[in-house]
Amino acid sequence: MNRENVKKIGIIGTGMIGTSLAALTAGHGIDTVMLAVNEDLRAASQKQFDSFYADLVAQKLINNAQAANCAKNLSYTLAYNELADCDLIFECVVERLEVKHEVYTQIEATCSKVRAICSVSSAFVVDDLASEMTVYKDRVIVTHPFNPPHLVPYFELAVGSATNPDVLSFAMTVLEDLDRKPVALKKSAPGFIGNRLQFALWREALNIVDSGIADPADVDTCLMYSFCPRYTSIGMFEHFDNGGLDLNYNVCKTIFPTLNNVQEVPESVATRVASGDLGLKTGKGFYDWSQKDISDFHTRVSDPYWRFFNWEVPEEE
Ligand SMILES: NC(=O)c1ccc[n+]([C@@H]2O[C@H](COP(=O)([O-])OP(=O)(O)OC[C@H]3O[C@@H](n4cnc5c(N)ncnc54)[C@H](O)[C@@H]3O)[C@@H](O)[C@H]2O)c1
Numbered sequence: 001m002n003r004e005n006v007k008k009i010g011i012i013g014t015g016m017i018g019t020s021l022a023a024l025t026a027g028h029g030i031d032t033v034m035l036a037v038n039e040d041l042r043a044a045s046q047k048q049f050d051s052f053y054a055d056l057v058a059q060k061l062i063n064n065a066q067a068a069n070c071a072k073n074l075s076y077t078l079a080y081n082e083l084a085d086c087d088l089i090f091e092c093v094v095e096r097l098e099v100k101h102e103v104y105t106q107i108e109a110t111c112s113k114v115r116a117i118c119s120v121s122s123a124f125v126v127d128d129l130a131s132e133m134t135v136y137k138d139r140v141i142v143t144h145p146f147n148p149p150h151l152v153p154y155f156e157l158a159v160g161s162a163t164n165p166d167v168l169s170f171a172m173t174v175l176e177d178l179d180r181k182p183v184a185l186k187k188s189a190p191g192f193i194g195n196r197l198q199f200a201l202w203r204e205a206l207n208i209v210d211s212g213i214a215d216p217a218d219v220d221t222c223l224m225y226s227f228c229p230r231y232t233s234i235g236m237f238e239h240f241d242n243g244g245l246d247l248n249y250n251v252c253k254t255i256f257p258t259l260n261n262v263q264e265v266p267e268s269v270a271t272r273v274a275s276g277d278l279g280l281k282t283g284k285g286f287y288d289w290s291q292k293d294i295s296d297f298h299t300r301v302s303d304p305y306w307r308f309f310n311w312e313v314p315e316e317e
Helices: 016-027 039-058 064-071 097-110 165-177 194-210 216-225 236-243 245-258 267-274 294-308
Strands: 008-012 031-035 074-077 088-091 116-119 140-145 154-158 181-184
Touching (some): 008 016, 039 064, 039 074, 088 165, 097 116, 140 165, 154 165, 165 181, 194 216, 236 245
Parallel strands (some): 008 031, 008 088, 031 074, 088 116, 154 181
């Protein structure tokens, strides 16, 4: 990690993404301060941070001394003025525009040194995120990760109409120094690249289930045992170039007219949300999670990503 580029990183929001990002930045030797809403949420984040490191140790990717070294780089605060000297801030609060606006107002009031305000929003474009800012509109950028960002290397970056180009190059440099694989969009679009692709696939997965073609478990088997593993070592444009665009042309002609293009949230998601079946966290979604091995599921979530771990964590100070 080139620590010349960034001395101190602030992270606002101590949930899943914020805490995983803290594991990444602290693990690269950067002084990291997380802003928590209250003491309970601070404690929950610390527990999560420790468990990320326990997992890295269990995988023999680092040892206990290295984990302890990394943990020393993290501190928590409940007050914005502790973020005043941060070079870069990751905004990792809930995906609600009014909450994000409130956070940017606080940053504008307290963080005059900040060179980049990086939102991890899953879908909001920068112009909407920064719409109420009056001082640092030119410093806001989206740096959208995939969960958990300390293991998943890809980040997609999107600027707004007022973002200073230097902010994009600064954020790119910092993410590259953090051993990530950042990509900058040529122009912004809701959902960026990753979630546009993922939700196009999700819309058709729901269509397959809702129109009685196959059950959720069979769609999941298809994904895990057919084409998804291919895309961990080659890309989609590589794949279809390899298969021949003449074949591709014919398959597009047959399948495209039959694909789903619904514009609203599909009924099968809307009715489950309305009845409180929110998935794993409530025990029921498309699956009945009381029938599933949750520990095995969590192992499978991280399994594909361990191979990307490439941080150089010092043994000693
Ligand atoms: N979970 C994912 O898979 C994922 C992936 C990529 C991006 N994101 C994005 O990351 C962001 C955070 O998502 P998450 O999954 O970590 O959610 P989360 O619910 O785990 O965490 C949200 C955090 O926001 C904090 N928060 C709420 N109001 C706040 C305020 N006014 N000031 C400071 N903190 C406040 C909460 O205390 C909580 O710690 C969202 O924008 C989400 O779209 C999530």
